[in-house]
Amino acid sequence: MSKRARSSFFYNMARLHYFTLMSQSEYRADKLFLELSKELEQHPCAEWLLWSNQGAHLSTTQEIKLCHILIHLPSKVQCVVYAVPGRPNYFFFRRSLFIPASNLTLAPLPSAHWLAWELQQLCQARSACKYLYLQNQNHTFTDTPLTPALKIDPSHDSILPVIQRTVPFSVQQLHVHKSRLESSFPLVSILLSVHNMESSIGWSIRSVLAQSYPNFELLIGDDGSTDKTAEKASAMDHDPRIRILRYAANRGKAFVLNDLLHEATGTYVLELDADDWLPPGALHSLIRLMEQNPCAALGTGTSLVWRRSRNGHISLRGQSTFEGTLETDTHAYPPVPRIYRTEHLRSVRGWTEYEGPYGRVFEDIEVCRKLLTKYEIAKTEEIVYHRVVHTRSVSQQHLHHYKAWKQNRFLHEKGGESS
Incomplete structure (x- = not known):
């Protein structure tokens, strides 16, 4: 030649x-x-x-x-x-x-x-x-x-397992619901609140469908998205374990999570962000953690941290784990991920719904604080979550507002008005 x-x-x-x-x-x-x-x-x-x-x-x-x-x-x-x-x-x-x-x-x-x-x-x-x-x-x-x-x-081992468990995607999902009906394991409700996340929600859902633990329900709350988020989610709701709730107005994550909590039927509740995804063994590890720690209302583990660049590519940056300090005077350190015992989460009335801009940030810190004043937390060293950070995310944009938010919380608890 x-x-x-x-x-x-x-x-x-x-x-x-x-x-x-x-x-x-x-x-x-x-x-x-x-x-x-x-x-x-x-x-x-x-x-x-x-x-x-x-x-x-x-x-x-x-x-x-x-x-x-x-x-x-x-x-x-x-x-x-x-x-x-x-x-x-x-x-x-x-x-x-x-x-x-x-x-x-x-x-x-x-x-x-x-x-x-x-x-x-x-x-x-x-x-x-x-x-x-x-x-x-x-x-x-x-x-x-x-x-x-x-x-x-090194990121190969974090992505390929999800691909392998969900290819061929449509064929595998036709039969997966049978496993849930035959399962004696506790049901876990995965709550996914989304707003304008069309570029990443599909991979988050795919990682849920790749779970080796079959007994889950995925509740997706579309918080008034104006892009193709709803369309992307609907393209993957052929699995009977997925339910999508759509809201016309954008109210904030705490409000949507409470609505999803009302719909949840699981013994446990796991939060998932549409930027993030789960390794295939995440539910198995987290449910085992909670079953072994019956006094814990909240469970967490190790997460791998990824950085999304401006052009859309993600790269592995390291890993993080909750060290036991939830907040200081100037900074917040929420555990990631967060799995809750549903009855305890409902006993503290879920996520606090502040009105105004403070109702859209740090809802994770507030719900953890309410739970940890009454109950215990359990932690595993296993990698059970993949967290993606980028400069345009809500959490990154409002890091410097934490001190003001905390002062607003103090006024709210004293009977003042949040704004």
């Missing part, structure tokens, strides 16, 4: 081109998929798309060998994962995967960075994926991975 023919055989998504396409698509998987479809239309000779998340090209020698290998594969193989010792995996996707006739349905992702793994898992579910290994200068094909992927990206 000539150099010219070889260069047109692959469409390379690597190096600067990789980051350019990511930026153009605002790191949204659905947008990136469309961008790639358009790009392939401009390269009619390209039979395969070569994807490297680390932006690395293959050597000329490797490309020559792979051309001869891939050209003889049957058409039903739409994905090849190429593993080279000491390097991250390369993904090869057949161009037919990106045409409308492929009937490909993409589930939400936290960032387009993980689109390659989503596509690979979809192909794996169709028996249309092969794994190619380079060992001792020899290439070997298998139908399943021989070894775990190289841990170049």
Whole structure:
């Protein structure tokens, strides 16, 4: 195969081109998929798309060998994962995967960075994926991975488990409700209050559906959203455990959470933000924690903290755990996540509903304070939550208002008016 023919055989998504396409698509998987479809239309000779998340090209020698290998594969193989010792995996996707006739349905992702793994898992579910290994200068094909992927990206283990448990997405969910009916485990009500969160709510819901603990209900309260939040949520409510309540006016998180608490039927209540998501074993760990600590009204654990950039990509920043101090004179430190014993949460009348701007911030601190004056807290060291922070989030924008909010709370308790 000539150099010219070889260069047109692959469409390379690597190096600067990789980051350019990511930026153009605002790191949204659905947008990136469309961008790639358009790009392939401009390269009619390209039979395969070569994807490297680390932006690395293959050597000329490797490309020559792979051309001869891939050209003889049957058409039903739409994905090849190429593993080279000491390097991250390369993904090869057949161009037919990106045409409308492929009937490909993409589930939400936290960032387009993980689109390659989503596509690979979809192909794996169709028996249309092969794994190619380079060992001792020899290439070997298998139908399943021989070894775990190289841990170049530590965030890989936080994203891939959710993708693996929810692909093929629609097929798995058709039968999952049967497990709940047969389960003897306590029901947990997951409360999700959302306002204009169309870009992230899908991944939050997907992480709930990926739970290994089946006995839950997900109650979503749409707090007067003006974007496509309701549309994104409705696209995923085919699971009978999901209920969506819509409110015309935007009242604030405390008001919506109280409405959802009124609807909740679970023994436990877990708060989830639409920016955030749960690892697949989160409910199992948190329910076990509460069952082992019957005097606790509140439970928490370790969370991984992610930063969302202005262009939409998220990156892992570290982890955090509640150290026992809820608040000081100038700062608030709410436990994340928060699972409540429902009867105790209702005994303190849920979240305090302040009128005015103070009714829209620090509701987490207030409900924890009310509970911890009467009951105990339990904590696990396990990672049970993924928290995403960004400069435009409500919590980040109002950090400097805590002192004024706390003074307002004092006036409210003394019989004054909150404002």
